[in-house]
Amino acid sequence: MKYDLHCHTKEGSIDAQIGVYDYARKLKSLGYKGMLCTDHDTYGGYRTWERLKAVGNEVKDFYVLKGIEYDTKDGGHVICILPDNVFCPILERRGLKLELLAMIVHLYGGIIGAAHPYGNGSFAITNTRLYKKNKEIINIFDFIETNNAGITEEANWKAKRLANHYKKPQTSGSDAHKKKQVGTAYTEFDTKITCNNDLIRAIKGDSKVQIVNLFSADRVKYMNALQIKLGVVGYWVYNQLEALLNTHARNRVFEDTWKGVEIAKKEIEDVKKKSIDICEEIVEDVVVDIQHFKDEHKNIHEDIKNFEDYKRIYEEIKGSGNYKKLPQYVKKKLMPPRDIHSKKTYKHS
Helix, strand or coil: CCCEECCCCCCCCCCCCCCCCHHHHHHHCCCCCCECCCCCCCCCHHHHHHHHHHCCCCCCEEEEEEEEEEEECCEEEEEECCCCCCHHHHHCCCCHHHHHHHHHHHHHEEEEECCCCCHHHHHCCHHHHHHCCCCCHHCCCCCCEEECCCCCCHHHHHHHHHHHCCCCEEEEEECCHHHHCCEEEEEEEEECCHHHHHHHHHHHHCCCCCEEEECCCCHHHHCCCCCHHHHHHHHHHHHHHHHHCHHHHHHHHHHHHHCCCCCCCCHHHHHHHHHHHHHHHHHHHHHHHHHHHHHHHHHHHHHHHHHHHHHHHHHHHHHHHHHHHHCHHHHHHCCCCEEEECEEEECCC
């Protein structure tokens, strides 16, 4: 299944010029089965898709999955993928430090990936002071984007080398912001993916992944344009100001998020305790049943042993015809034997 795992839409990213519905329609026409909507610090594009997909016949059997490209304070751009039906409000407030972001996403059962790690400026993890001070910070990621159609082939080659060194799963995405950039890269999976849970399992698991880049001359020209380089600087300034202005709101959301995590952890512990109590009761019942079976087995074994003894004595006495030798306890257990040929009944004496 072909998926574009790095997509921007005008409903969620201020620097994007294509709507999520048009994005999906074009990808489907190119043979893609889905896309991961990774708008900057918002689920805007994904929410729009959820409203529009019910009325659009042109995108049936096409899957738009929920993701975010998060602007961290110190670790560049990070792709965050949460499980189905899980929304984390703090991911829509830019400015968290990388390690805190990773902890939150992992607590929710999600995964994070380094977007274009050798890309432009502070958007790339390898250009940050955090990475230069501690290169092992790469271990915090669950995957690495090793093919991004918006950066140079050399940068992608370095990203692949980085992923191989740290033994991280690899992904590919177009990072498209305009219609002409849509469909310039994809990740192909050998397993069926129809939801976020499937995608998380495929990236973390043993699914065979193929990375494909459909590089174009127009895209290279787009990358090297002076206005784009100026845009990178401008976006960095915007990002820093937004992070600063959102400090209070981010802290408030973080407190609510953390409370939610604590409540969830308590509920999980309660469920675990109830499960353990139920299991202990079941084990106790099983132990009682086993003991009862053992007792029954012992009684049966004794009955068989007694029967064998009685049978042996009976055969001996029958051969001699002398029932006086029968012990009293045997007389009580055995009915007077009958010779079916002579119809003679022996009497106990």
